[in-house]
Amino acid sequence: MLIRKPDDLRYSEVTPRALFLDRRAFLASLPAALLAREAFAAKLPDVHPSPLSTTEKPNTFAEASSYNNYYEFGTRKDQPAKLATGFKTNPWTLSVEGMVKKSLKLGHDDLLKVAPLEERIYRHRCVEGWSMIIPWIGYSLSALLNKLEPTEKAKFVAFESYYDLKQMPEAPSAHIPLPYVEGLRLDEAMHPLTMLTVGMYGENLPPQNGAPIRLTVPWKYGFKGAKSIVKIKLTDKQPPNTWNIINPPEYGFYSNVNPNVDHPRWSQATERRLGEFTRRPTLMFNGYTQVASLYNGMDLKKFY
Ligand code: MTE
Numbered sequence: 001m002l003i004r005k006p007d008d009l010r011y012s013e014v015t016p017r018a019l020f021l022d023r024r025a026f027l028a029s030l031p032a033a034l035l036a037r038e039a040f041a042a043k044l045p046d047v048h049p050s051p052l053s054t055t056e057k058p059n060t061f062a063e064a065s066s067y068n069n070y071y072e073f074g075t076r077k078d079q080p081a082k083l084a085t086g087f088k089t090n091p092w093t094l095s096v097e098g099m100v101k102k103s104l105k106l107g108h109d110d111l112l113k114v115a116p117l118e119e120r121i122y123r124h125r126c127v128e129g130w131s132m133i134i135p136w137i138g139y140s141l142s143a144l145l146n147k148l149e150p151t152e153k154a155k156f157v158a159f160e161s162y163y164d165l166k167q168m169p170e171a172p173s174a175h176i177p178l179p180y181v182e183g184l185r186l187d188e189a190m191h192p193l194t195m196l197t198v199g200m201y202g203e204n205l206p207p208q209n210g211a212p213i214r215l216t217v218p219w220k221y222g223f224k225g226a227k228s229i230v231k232i233k234l235t236d237k238q239p240p241n242t243w244n245i246i247n248p249p250e251y252g253f254y255s256n257v258n259p260n261v262d263h264p265r266w267s268q269a270t271e272r273r274l275g276e277f278t279r280r281p282t283l284m285f286n287g288y289t290q291v292a293s294l295y296n297g298m299d300l301k302k303f304y
Helices: 017-021 023-029 032-040 061-066 079-083 141-148 242-246 289-295
Strands: 047-049 093-098 104-107 117-125 130-140 156-161 181-185 195-200 214-216 229-235 270-273
Touching (some): 061 130, 061 195, 141 229, 181 242
Parallel strands (some): 093 229, 130 270
Antiparallel strands (some): 093 104, 156 181, 195 214
């Protein structure tokens, strides 16, 4: 077995030779996220840096791939990295349909070919109050939607995640309606920052981060970023979104990062960046103020 040394693995964490020779003990000693990376990772070719990136220092791969929300694979942060390791993402079909002139079905390899791949280092702010900096790889959702030619009637975009009890036996214990669904207004979906993400840290996405394709909307709370998407549908009505279905007073449709609108049970004024001790102030629109004009004239306390 070829064992690579990921860049973010410290020398103090490198396994002693005797332990390495005992394969079972070695595997049991490895953090789940790194194991999954060995089994799954492939470097993505021809990735170009994006001017949309923040210059802040990214979190480590280990942080981004072992502290996850993916309820289909368990509700604890450490569970998806362990329980999604065998998730089968090839073959895959992403169906893009609805109020469009041309609908499309994309297979696993097509997902990488929609547009040139860019690395975009984005802020990632969860509604629970933690944040990370993640170098995602993908392209603007608009590159895909423009190929389909949305009709005049299309006003929203609905997203649906994969759901299969056989592959996700832990899912019912999450007690949330599945499949996971999300939605954006069409102008939000067409904003260049809105990204279809196929990789991170130079490689394809690990299963726990939403392989093979997920949504990334950096000015919104993380839950808008539906993982492992199988359907994108253009509609004329505001689509349902999972957390809003579960608890409407706590989770809205817009869910723009907003330090001035508290969650009913906690303040959103500050956040804890993973790996840091002191909380830092949360920025309006997570710092992506270029999207402010999308919400001109809207009361963002009402449309939370
Ligand atoms: N997508 C699906 N299908 N299932 C989920 O449970 N959790 C959401 C979102 N997408 C979730 C999902 C939540 S609550 C967050 S904060 C982000 O994924 C977390 O993304 P990350 O694990 O890559 O940080």
